Amino acid sequence: MACAARIGISAAEWRQMTPKELHIWADAWLEKRQSEKRAEKVRIYNLAGLTRTMIWARHAPSFEAVFPEPTPKVMDDNEMYKTAKALNALFGGKEE
Numbered sequence: 001m002a003c004a005a006r007i008g009i010s011a012a013e014w015r016q017m018t019p020k021e022l023h024i025w026a027d028a029w030l031e032k033r034q035s036e037k038r039a040e041k042v043r044i045y046n047l048a049g050l051t052r053t054m055i056w057a058r059h060a061p062s063f064e065a066v067f068p069e070p071t072p073k074v075m076d077d078n079e080m081y082k083t084a085k086a087l088n089a090l091f092g093g094k095e096e
Contacts (some may be wrong), residue, residue, distance in 0.1 A: 004014040005024060006028040014022070054060045075083070090094070 001011070001014060004011075004017075007026055009017070009022075009025060017025075050066070074079055085095070
């Protein structure tokens, strides 16, 4: 029951589970936690690299230089038509 409580399973759900199901849930919860820890370490590493750049640069790069805004891709009529044809074919549509 303690394992179920730790991974967020209610007592009612726990009573209906088999030991194998509980083990599967526990493994999934553990993998999720490990993935979250890895993502947090990557964020810390990236922040450290950015902080190092800001400290040792003569002039800190502008916010826009560090975090550039993505420019939206503008499609012309032919590209739009090709995309529409591809999606139509993908979803089983017919050309008329």
